[in-house]
Amino acid sequence: MDVINLRSDTQTLPTPEMMEAVAAAQLGDDTYDEDPTVRALEEEAARLLGKEAAVLCISGNMANLACLMAHAAPGDEVFLDPESHIYYYEVGGLANIAGLMPMPVPCPSGRMDPGDLRRAVRRPNLHYPVPKLLCLENTHNRAGGTVTPLDLHNALCDTAHDLGLTVHLDGARIFNAAIAAGVPASAFAEKADSVMFCLSKGLSCPLGSIAVGSREVIERVDRARKRLGGGMRQAGIIAACGLVALRTMVDRLADDHANARLLADGLTAVPGLRVDLATVETNMVYVDHRDAYPDTGAVLARMKAVGVLASGRPPHHIRFVTHRHYGPDDIREAVERVRTALRADG
Ligand SMILES: Cc1ncc(COP(=O)(O)O)c(C=O)c1O
Incomplete structure (x- = not known):
């Protein structure tokens, strides 16, 4: 039985064209600014996002942190959703490495209310940290x-700038957002002072994320990246995949969105499961199992036994992420397997 692995779009493998591009890539020492493939990727990424400059980083986590360090100094205050990746999943790097003071601003459905941001930013006072940065996440x-x-x-972005804050956008999946919104990714980048997006995930590169911004901002991100140990040598082998990704893998993300919709419609019809279909806008499906199954781990184990992998979001949810390795037939097959697995649960 072939496993249908919908744990994350980070599970994607490089395409054959990427592997060929790696073999053919011209390389140099990127710390000397002498890798032509890295330069080509950074120029293309900056152009695509409508910014002056770009810098290639190992991971989204590193690119986010380097951007935060470029915008704010230790002790400064950063406003962000407590459910955001930067706050929730990045090992507290914003505090324990960048020395920043997080001020959580809850974001229902992942969307911050400008009024909430305005209320969260306090007037200057001896007792408060200096408000400096807003972090957004889209998708x-x-x-x-x-x-x-x-x-x-x-x-x-306008509210933040009006309040004297700079704006960093964690756009790990910015192209998913752009496709779903029917706008170019540059539209989301325009008012942000820096944007991070991932070449891995839905774009299928084995690694790599890019930070874009003004030349001045990216110079500071570059220094922060170096301080984090992220200076690279013949990084053209990463960049070669990135160029293929930007040229061939963006438009097809729409297929992942259609497959997520198919999956959501199928799973919400499985007895005991519920999907809030309004939240299925891109390539993720969060399934609520609480009506029939109290334990997330038990549901995951049942699914695994029939060859369907997803991620737990306890206490009540399981996350599925669609990606290029599975088409509509696989998605229908996954739904049937889940139906069978949970029926067996009685
Ligand atoms: C929204 C978001 N930001 C940042 C990251 C970090 O990317 P990486 O795992 O490449 O460090 C992820 C990874 O899943 C993410 O989902």
Whole structure:
């Protein structure tokens, strides 16, 4: 039985074209700024996002942290959703490495309210840290891959700038957001001071994330990356995959979105499971199992036994992420396997 692995879009493997591009890539020492393939990727990424400059990083986590360090100094205050990846999943790096003070601003469905941001930013006072940075996340992972619409995104950036904050966008899946919103990714980048996006995940690269911004911001991100140990040598082998990804893997993300919708429709019809279909906007499906099954781990184990892998989001949810390795037939097969597995649960 072939396993249907929908744990994450990070499970994707490089395409054959990427492997050929790696073999053919021109390489140099990137710390000397002499890798032509890295330069080509950074130029293309900056152009695509409508920014002056870009820098390639090992991971989204590192690119996010380097951007935070570029914008804010130890002791400064950063406003962000407590469910955001930067706050929830990045080992507290914003505090324990960058020395920043997080001020959580809860974001229902992953979308911050500009009024909540305004209320969270306090007037200067001896007792408070200096408010410095707003972090946004689009699409929003823990909210279910939801998209913050462009008008709200722009209103948040305008509010932040009005309050004297700079804006960093964690756009790990910015192209998913752009496709779902029907706008170019550059539209989301326009008012942000820095944007991080991932070449891995839905774009299928084995690794790599890119930070874009003004030349001045990216110079500071580059220094922060170096301080984090992220200076690279012949990184063209990563960049070669990235160029293929930007040229061939972006538009097909729409297929992942259609497959997520198919999966959501199928799973919400399985007795005992519920999907809030309104949250299924991109490539993620969060399934609520609490009506029939109290234990997330037990549901995952049942599914694993029939060859369907997903991720637990306890206490009540399981997350499925669609990606290029599975088409509509696999998705239908996954739904039937889940139906069988849970029926057996009685
Ligand atoms: C929204 C978001 N930001 C950042 C990251 C970090 O990316 P990486 O795992 O490449 O460090 C992820 C990874 O899943 C993510 O979902």
